Amino acid sequence: MVELILNRGAERRLKRGHLWIYSNEVDTKRSPLKGIDPGSQCQVLDSQGKPLGTALVNPSQLICGRLVSRTIDFSAADVGERIQTAYQLRQRYFEHPSYRLIYGDSDWLPGLVVDRFGDYLVVQTSNWGMERYQQAIVDKLVALVQPRGILLRNDHQGRSVEDMPLVKETVYGDVPEMAAFEENGVPLLAPVHQGQKTGWFYDHRENRRLLNRWVNGKRVLDLFSYAGGWGVQALANGASSTVCVDASQQALDWCAVNAEHNKVSEKLTTVQGKALEVLKSMVADKERFDAIVLDPPAFIKRRKDHKAGLAAYHHINELAMRLLKRDGLLVSASCSMHLESDELLDCVRGAAHRLGRRASILASGGQGADHPVHPAIPETNYLKAHFAHVG
Template sequence: MACKFYLYKGKGRKAENGHPWIYTTEIEGYDGTYENGDIVEVYNFKSDFIGKGYINDASKIAIRMMTRDINEEIDEDFFRKRLNAAWEYRKKVIDTSSCRFLFGEADFVPGLIIDKYEDYYVMQSLALGIDKYKDIVVKLLKDEFGAKGVYERSDVRVRELEGMEQTKGFLTEAFDTNVQIIENGVKYHVDIENGQKTGFFLDQKENRHAIHKICKDADVLDCFTHTGSFALNAGIAGAKSVLGLDISELAIAEATRNAELNGISDRVKFECHNAFDVLHQWVKEGRKYDVVILDPPAFTKSRSTIDSAVRGYKEINLRGIKMVKPGGFLVTCSCSHFMNPDLFKDTIADAAKDARRVLRQVEFKTQSPDHPILWNSDESYYLKFYIFQVV
């Protein structure tokens, strides 16, 4: 018999409208016994059933909803249906050779991320309740989705907020964790064991393709290049020259290797710099480019640091705008959920005003559709991507 949790009057309205989280502050009491990780039932103050999910009272997010059907069991068949639904959706909306296979709450499996790199899969468990089902998920990936190997990248700090240790390693027999993928016609070496996130930033797939049209015969500067994804797309699109910058020597080495893999090393170069420092200097020197790309890491991962993030985004966009030739293009992004779209838009506008340049919007995009945005769970919306002409 599942333990039943009851919410305070006036609480749980978002959950009743489909949001997948119940916070500890919303819970008035419970009937029965439970252990963290168990599936429990959730009811509002009138004892109307809302849904059921797994409990972890060590987390501020106490319950993560798995189903709204009181009769649906959380078992192998449940995960089979969820994984199949996620896969069928992606086959319709994106190139699935490499993609995010499952995006947690937005695919109705809270706390679980699965990325697919050709025939190899990377899993990330962000919550205690999901850890109990990892073996089932691995079995399904192998038996029904042709996984040649599955690797775990649960080496993320958010697990510690759940009272869990960070962990990584093989969930199947060991395999070579350096995998080669092709995206938008660009080849990449992906290190799924030690690379950022699960090895690669899949969420910018369609945005990387969107820059092709502005990069032909252009001189391009790509800041925060990481392993070179935007820079390589610019090169493949026919850029005259591309310079990618990153503060990490390891990332620069990998980006250089990727340029060699694509046979464009003559036009696509990489240098190790702190973008803030070097752009400040290059603005003074009067350097100009046809296209400037800004894809920084998230400057804020909480509400408490938004003000400093705004300053960071404004400063880097100000410097980037100043380096664009008249009639050239600025590509700028924010991957922070807490930097909401209006705030990001206003910050770029302030930077353009200070630079005394006019921005003409060419395109606005979000994360690629294999990272779907759930409208009743705004946490799933985080990536903002603009292309502007700078006049």
């Protein structure tokens, strides 16, 4: 096995439990990265030559290695064992078979995501190391879950970054265009073939559950609505009406399908357009809502985007707050890993201050139990949401 020798001190983070190795942490004079095949296993050593474990390596990436074992042994059997452990965890904490079954590093399977929609699974791999175990992954999932179909959604941007081919195919059984599942007791349909990522975003499950308690009889605005995860659930829980806004007409069509699925179509209005433009138009028209959900895509995808992204969060929170009725509820959320929860909270505070309104934080939430946080990898804890009562 090729050896990967780290610079002095680079092992400290790994010894605390982190799994990532950055290319600038490698002593390339003693262990050149050049020439290592992407996806290869390498034995990781500290600067004194003491073994730290085995990593899957892609020499051309900033994160050039990901530890998969603290020994020098990692095989398809280990992949299968970890899949089973992850499955047992979800079985323990979820009554309905609708959840993220594998969450990458947090399940010690870096680069692997599996979402379950009842009888169907959607699988994504995002590095060459995990790609090499693709058949073993599928075989284990078939034996363990006994699904009716498995869809491989390897057509996402993360693979382009790793110079991996984009592929979308059904690798077991048959998978319908819209897969039925349930979230917070609400029956839904996920566009697993054509939708974003795996077709659904399970991470906000608990935050949606909280909102569902407070929307009965309320008029709700769901910005960046996608397929209606927030808005349709609000209707199913008694909201008087919901306006869903998204830049994608296809996403709004899926939203309408989910509304029909729950027999609440007459209470749903969809608006196609960019959120900022729609917000400005609604402010000009003096629209008002009892509750507003602000769940945008990541405005800060890289650390260097922080300043501009933070300004965008400030701006959009203020626009949304202008549309809230007195004693309205603002749900301000972010999936930007590089945005701290307190920074998002400051966006809410700043918007209230500039508008001369009083904001009280009723609750703050993060990702659900199917997106467990690895305590040594802060990057696995990316989601945040603040619920603000605005007087």
